[in-house]
Amino acid sequence: MRLSKYFFKTIKEMPSDADLKSHKLLIRGGYIKQVSAGIFSYLPLALRALHKIERIIREEMDKIDGYEVNLPVVMPASLWNETGRYQDVGEEMLRFTDRTGRKMLLGMTHEEAVTDMARYVINSYKQLPVMLYQLQTKFRDEPRVRGGLIRVREFIMKDAYSFHTDYEDLDRYYKRAYDAYHKIFSRCGLNVISVSSDVGMMGGTGADEFMAVAESGEDTLILCEKCGYKANREVAKAKRNYKKEEMLKSEEVHTPGLKSIEEVSKFLKISPESTMKAVVYNIGKEAVMCVIRGDLEINETKLRNYLKIKVLQFSEEEELNKYGIVPGFASPINLKKMRLIVDESAADSSNLLSGANKKDYHVKNINFGRDFTSKEVVDISSVKEGEKCIKCGEKLKITRGIEVGNIFKLGTKYSSTMKARYLDETGKESDIIMGCYGIGVGRLLASILEVSSEDNKISWPISVAPFEIELIALATEKDENVKNTAESIYEMFITNDFSILYDDRKASPGFKFNDADLIGSPLRITIGTKSLNEGGAEVMVNNEKPIIIKTSELMNFIKQKRDELFSQLK
RNA sequence: CGGGGCAUAGCGCAGUCCGGUUUAGCGCGUUUGGUUCGGGACCAAAAGGUCGGAGGUUCAAAUCCUCUUGCCCCGACCA
Numbered sequence: 001m002r003l004s005k006y007f008f009k010t011i012k013e014m015p016s017d018a019d020l021k022s023h024k025l026l027i028r029g030g031y032i033k034q035v036s037a038g039i040f041s042y043l044p045l046a047l048r049a050l051h052k053i054e055r056i057i058r059e060e061m062d063k064i065d066g067y068e069v070n071l072p073v074v075m076p077a078s079l080w081n082e083t084g085r086y087q088d089v090g091e092e093m094l095r096f097t098d099r100t101g102r103k104m105l106l107g108m109t110h111e112e113a114v115t116d117m118a119r120y121v122i123n124s125y126k127q128l129p130v131m132l133y134q135l136q137t138k139f140r141d142e143p144r145v146r147g148g149l150i151r152v153r154e155f156i157m158k159d160a161y162s163f164h165t166d167y168e169d170l171d172r173y174y175k176r177a178y179d180a181y182h183k184i185f186s187r188c189g190l191n192v193i194s195v196s197s198d199v200g201m202m203g204g205t206g207a208d209e210f211m212a213v214a215e216s217g218e219d220t221l222i223l224c225e226k227c228g229y230k231a232n233r234e235v236a237k238a239k240r241n242y243k244k245e246e247m248l249k250s251e252e253v254h255t256p257g258l259k260s261i262e263e264v265s266k267f268l269k270i271s272p273e274s275t276m277k278a279v280v281y282n283i284g285k286e287a288v289m290c291v292i293r294g295d296l297e298i299n300e301t302k303l304r305n306y307l308k309i310k311v312l313q314f315s316e317e318e319e320l321n322k323y324g325i326v327p328g329f330a331s332p333i334n335l336k337k338m339r340l341i342v343d344e345s346a347a348d349s350s351n352l353l354s355g356a357n358k359k360d361y362h363v364k365n366i367n368f369g370r371d372f373t374s375k376e377v378v379d380i381s382s383v384k385e386g387e388k389c390i391k392c393g394e395k396l397k398i399t400r401g402i403e404v405g406n407i408f409k410l411g412t413k414y415s416s417t418m419k420a421r422y423l424d425e426t427g428k429e430s431d432i433i434m435g436c437y438g439i440g441v442g443r444l445l446a447s448i449l450e451v452s453s454e455d456n457k458i459s460w461p462i463s464v465a466p467f468e469i470e471l472i473a474l475a476t477e478k479d480e481n482v483k484n485t486a487e488s489i490y491e492m493f494i495t496n497d498f499s500i501l502y503d504d505r506k507a508s509p510g511f512k513f514n515d516a517d518l519i520g521s522p523l524r525i526t527i528g529t530k531s532l533n534e535g536g537a538e539v540m541v542n543n544e545k546p547i548i549i550k551t552s553e554l555m556n557f558i559k560q561k562r563d564e565l566f567s568q569l570k
Numbered sequence: 571c572g573g574g575g576c577a578u579a580g581c582g583c584a585g586u587c588c589g590g591u592u593u594a595g596c597g598c599g600u601u602u603g604g605u606u607c608g609g610g611a612c613c614a615a616a617a618g619g620u621c622g623g624a625g626g627u628u629c630a631a632a633u634c635c636u637c638u639u640g641c642c643c644c645g646a647c648c649a
Binding site (some may be wrong): 011111 | 571576580581582583597598599606607608609610611640641642643644645646647648649
């Protein structure tokens with residue numbers, strides 16, 4: 001491709017509404033154009049990179065016996081009513097009516113559609129297991145888009161769904177998919193770590209997320225460097241030693257105006273670990289009190305999952321009054337008529353300081369079982385930096401990550417409601433067991449930049465680069481020899497099936513180099529009077545120090561370098 | 571949905587508080603001609619705006635008032 005004819009545009013200035021590195025680079029390099037909040041057009045440069053990623057994904061999906069299909073973007077509400085999700089999913093699903101008044105929706109995920117396809121085809125155990133996948137646009141009316149391609153409303157996703165006769169088979173296949181995922185990301189030049197995750201609204205029995213480690217990530221990851229324990233903060237656990245001692249007599253203390261754990265523990269000269277706090281949430285019709293050791297935070301994802309609800313809000317003062325709770329001094333002691341959930345940390349520690357449920361008073365030496373009790377003792381705490389690994393006791397590290405893929409064991413959530421069944425050897429009918437596997441393609445593209453590019457320079461992995469080679473000819477107007485050499489090199493690589501971009505524009509060297517930095521090809525060949533005088537073409541591989549290669553040896557050299565670059569991505 | 575910010579030429583911005591010397595300006599980019607040519611070159615000329623939209627106040631509005639739309643950031647939320 002000749003750059004003089006190519007459809008693209010680079011921008012020198014920083015785009016004002018881009019914050020993340022990947023967003024700035026994608027705009028400045030002329031990869032994407034925003035059309036609306038979270039909705040982008042892709043220019044040729046971006047589309048080439050996306051196609052390369054998609055190709056890698058297809059190859060790996062095919063290797064684990066997947067069949068590519070295409071499921072509709074627009075679906076009737078009736079299909080989603082079969083699983084109840086037309087009701088269950090909130091406003092992130094865009095709904096509308098067609099001309100006949102029929103309720104329709106834009107697909108945000110495709111369990112219903114694929115299950116509908118599966119039940120149409122599958123009758124027998126002989127047809128199982130099978131996996132179907134697609135690469136397709138999804139729309140989610142995200143309440144908050146951010147970061148360019150990192151969190152958008154319209155996006156390309158690879159989603160795959162597997163179908164099995166039993167859970168053992170699902171587990172086996174899940175492992176294959178897991179390995180395939182790691183393969184895909186490493187072929188794309190992106191280091192990911194997989195972490196156990198929350199199953200969320202998908203339901204099911206297990207889930208892993210694939211995370212690109214980056215400061216700009218939206219998820220918090222808990223890692224143990226010693227034993228390899230990895231989990232999303234949403235599900236992570238820590239090993240804790242709880243204060244166990246003989247129960248002491250409880251006793252009220254005057255704590256005027258001291259509401260926070262910090263203030264109270266400072267005032268009474270005790271550690272926050274010796275206190276507990278009570279938080280009241282409104283969960284729709286009722287309110288629940290949650291009690292946790294004072295130094296810990298309630299993990300709202302864990303709590304929501306335990307309660308099997310989606311929306312969790314702090315109770316308003318008015319509601320607290322209704323239950324006789326004094327804000328700032330809330331306590332589970334003498335709690336009436338309110339559901340009480342106790343975190344393990346509060347249940348297993350002795351002699352904690354609690355609010356007295358009385359203005360300006362706390363109570364010392366409160367003990368679970370004696371002073372308050374509940375049948376609901378569960379883990380609803382978040383892991384803090386520096387806590388110990390649940391498996392090996394080593395100090396845990398906290399880092400941020402961008403979720404680029406996830407895999408779920410779905411079970412029969414969709415097959416049972418949609419009657420997707422098969423007959424086994426004995427003629428017995430059973431629900432098909434399902435798994436599902438997603439990758440956000442655009443987010444993957446952006447994550448690669450987020451992790452490995454510099455502020456003014458993109459360095460694509462060769463597997464993803466829009467063009468493997470960029471050829472730059474300098475000052476061609478002045479030096480015929482440069483022009484002729486560059487032209488013949490260009491032809492040579494074209495005939496050898498390289499993807500090469502040739503900067504044949506009439507522009508100054510700096511201008512061309514800076515554009516090349518945004519186009520980000522891993523192999524850069526520069527031809528100029530200077531390079532010719534030194535014996536040939538200047539070659540730069542992955543921003544390393546440039547070297548001069550004789551024109552006659554250029555093809556072999558580049559071939560070898562290309563192979564090396566690819567082999568690094570295995 | 572809560573909090574904060576922004577909207578003026580293709581892009582980045584100044585001007586807005588305090589209405590009138592502004593015929594709405596600057597930088598980048600674009601077009602034409604010339605000179606340059608190894609890290610965003612230089613000179614000259616030119617094109618490009620109903621100041622996000624609607625209504626109002628006023629002799630006079632980019633500037634003041636009301637409403638409205640879009641976008642960004644933080645939080646809530648997120649298969």
